[in-house]
Amino acid sequence: MLKIENVTKIFNPGTVNEKTALDNVSLELDDGDFVTVIGSNGAGKSTLLNAVAGAFFVDSGYIYIDDKDITRLPEYKRAEFIGRVFQDPMTGTAADMWIEENLSLAMLRGQRRGLRWAIHKSDRELYRIHLAQLGLGLEDRLTTKVGLLSGGQRQALTLLMAVLKQPRLLLLDEHTAALDPKTAAKVLELSDKFISEGGLTAMMVTHNMKDAIAHGNRLIMMNEGKIILDVSGKDKSDLTVDMLIEMFAKASGREFANDSALLG
Amino acid sequence: MGLLNALPGAVAQGMIWGIMAIGVYITYKILDLADLTVDGSICTGAAVCTMLVTGGMNVWLAMLLAMLAGMAAGFVTGLLHTKMGIPAILAGILTQLMLWSVNLKIMGKANQALPASSYRVVVTQLHKTESLIILLAFCIVLIVLLYLFFGTEYGASVRATGCNPRMSSALGINVERNKIFGLMLSNGIVALAGSLLAQYSGKSDINDGRGAIVIGLAAVIIGEAVVSRISSNFIVRLSGVVLGGVIYYIIYQTVIYLGLDTDLLKMLSAVVVAIFLAVPYWKKKYFSKPARAKKGEDSLNA
Numbered sequence: 001m002l003k004i005e006n007v008t009k010i011f012n013p014g015t016v017n018e019k020t021a022l023d024n025v026s027l028e029l030d031d032g033d034f035v036t037v038i039g040s041n042g043a044g045k046s047t048l049l050n051a052v053a054g055a056f057f058v059d060s061g062y063i064y065i066d067d068k069d070i071t072r073l074p075e076y077k078r079a080e081f082i083g084r085v086f087q088d089p090m091t092g093t094a095a096d097m098w099i100e101e102n103l104s105l106a107m108l109r110g111q112r113r114g115l116r117w118a119i120h121k122s123d124r125e126l127y128r129i130h131l132a133q134l135g136l137g138l139e140d141r142l143t144t145k146v147g148l149l150s151g152g153q154r155q156a157l158t159l160l161m162a163v164l165k166q167p168r169l170l171l172l173d174e175h176t177a178a179l180d181p182k183t184a185a186k187v188l189e190l191s192d193k194f195i196s197e198g199g200l201t202a203m204m205v206t207h208n209m210k211d212a213i214a215h216g217n218r219l220i221m222m223n224e225g226k227i228i229l230d231v232s233g234k235d236k237s238d239l240t241v242d243m244l245i246e247m248f249a250k251a252s253g254r255e256f257a258n259d260s261a262l263l264g
Numbered sequence: 265m266g267l268l269n270a271l272p273g274a275v276a277q278g279m280i281w282g283i284m285a286i287g288v289y290i291t292y293k294i295l296d297l298a299d300l301t302v303d304g305s306i307c308t309g310a311a312v313c314t315m316l317v318t319g320g321m322n323v324w325l326a327m328l329l330a331m332l333a334g335m336a337a338g339f340v341t342g343l344l345h346t347k348m349g350i351p352a353i354l355a356g357i358l359t360q361l362m363l364w365s366v367n368l369k370i371m372g373k374a375n376q377a378l379p380a381s382s383y384r385v386v387v388t389q390l391h392k393t394e395s396l397i398i399l400l401a402f403c404i405v406l407i408v409l410l411y412l413f414f415g416t417e418y419g420a421s422v423r424a425t426g427c428n429p430r431m432s433s434a435l436g437i438n439v440e441r442n443k444i445f446g447l448m449l450s451n452g453i454v455a456l457a458g459s460l461l462a463q464y465s466g467k468s469d470i471n472d473g474r475g476a477i478v479i480g481l482a483a484v485i486i487g488e489a490v491v492s493r494i495s496s497n498f499i500v501r502l503s504g505v506v507l508g509g510v511i512y513y514i515i516y517q518t519v520i521y522l523g524l525d526t527d528l529l530k531m532l533s534a535v536v537v538a539i540f541l542a543v544p545y546w547k548k549k550y551f552s553k554p555a556r557a558k559k560g561e562d563s564l565n566a
Contacts, residue, residue, distance in 0.1 A: 079436030094427040
């Protein structure tokens with residue numbers, strides 16, 4: 001479904017800040033795969049997701065979705081296939097626009113936007129039904145400005161917007177990292193629900209090893225721009241945090257450096 | 265009473281500034297870009313209209329072409345900004361400088377007369393009341409058209425572009441194209457205001473646009489202050505912008521009437537706008553509560 005082939009990305013080439021963020025990475029996802037991505041800071045997790053989303057072009061290698069080469073496709077054109085939720089809850093929604101306006105924008109993801117009226121009466125019914133799934137009471141606040149919502153509410157709304165028009169691929173980039181633990185758990189639960197109900201293919205970057213183990217059917221670990229571990233199926237469900245730390249040390253030859261990955 | 269007699273004229277002229285300010289509103293408020301093309305494109309609109317009408321063209325057609333000329337100017341700024349990576353404010357300044365030459369070439373010299381006594385025009389200071397009614401109709405049609413447009417799928421995507429470009433890209437919106445389009449729409453409206461200004465005052469002048477962006481911003485700010493408490497409806501907000509232009513011009517006329525040295529008027533406008541722009545910043549910096557005020561602020565049930 002998604003095929004990443006020998007992708008390399010070097011930031012600031014030729015300067016003292018040169019950084020190989022992705023080092024000849026290859027990865028293939030099957031339909032319905034839900035992959036969690038872990039690794040220490042700067043390992044290339046978010047860079048990998050951004051490369052797929054088209055936030056920048058890769059230096060070499062190819063990216064395919066459903067056998068279509070999207071390597072040189074600009075970000076806004078890839079949006080036809082990809083739904084995204086960002087780490088910062090402010091990034092995924094338009095603060096000055098109403099909840100229903102945000103949803104209507106998301107409804108047309110990857111489609112031609114013409115001179116038809118953006119929101120119809122029938123749409124509102126649909127929006128209410130979808131918002132009710134979040135369990136936050138937002139279905140009664142269609143004409144509330146999104147900027148007035150809390151970070152958690154905005155992130156839940158962003159998640160809904162990412163799946164409102166079924167994406168071929170859902171990219172979750174540490175989308176619960178900026179939320180308090182209770183809110184994070186709720187948003188994760190919603191993510192699971194949308195992914196399983198929609199049979200979506202998804203990648204989720206997380207700092208939290210427990211979450212990485214508990215969610216999805218496959219786990220990859222990254223270090224210094226490379227994928228150093230790729231487990232799925234029963235091997236994955238049998239994983240523990242201790243095993244992951246040990247595997248990290250073995251594969252990378254050093255201790256897992258990030259405390260935040262151990263806590264929580 | 266000289267001041268009262270001057271009122272219809274001041275309101276008419278203020279409405280022309282108000283139409284221009286609607287153009288400024290589109291870039292400054294909707295697209296979140298400070299576009300200085302305005303100082304040049306309002307003069308372009310005036311120059312094109314003047315030359316075409318004095319050349320014998322129908323005034324309505326001349327206004328349409330003036331508008332297209334303004335859109336071309338916005339297109340240039342848009343290309344400089346999106347395709348050449350130049351910051352919007354600098355892109356606008358560059359286009360504005362280009363337009364100085366362009367406007368001189370259009371007019372052939374620094375100013376041209378467009379006497380209403382010799383040509384058929386839509387508005388003129390010779391018939392203030394009729395002009396006032398026509399300008400009011402212009403404003404209403406323009407505001408309704410913009411209201412309808414920004415309610416469409418494409419119009420909503422333009423608003424989203426200004427509000428959150430990263431989100432817009434992720435939702436498949438072509439941010440660069442929308443910015444170029446917004447700059448074209450804005451400068452088209454500004455040039456339309458320019459063509460009305462030339463007809464109303466009976467001339468076009470290379471200095472017509474100097475400080476226009478500041479007047480536009482003043483109108484936007486005054487308008488916002490007046491109507492923001494009434495309603496956040498788009499029609500009300502745009503009407504507020506026109507009203508802001510009218511209020512600005514009446515104040516301007518009053519200050520002249522009171523005998524202020526007219527050399528100081530531009531200084532006055534700039535200082536007033538600077539203060540109004542600073543007020544929201546000061547409010548945020550010195551009078552707001554800390555961002556993370558209470559525990560559980562982030563909670564889903566907030």
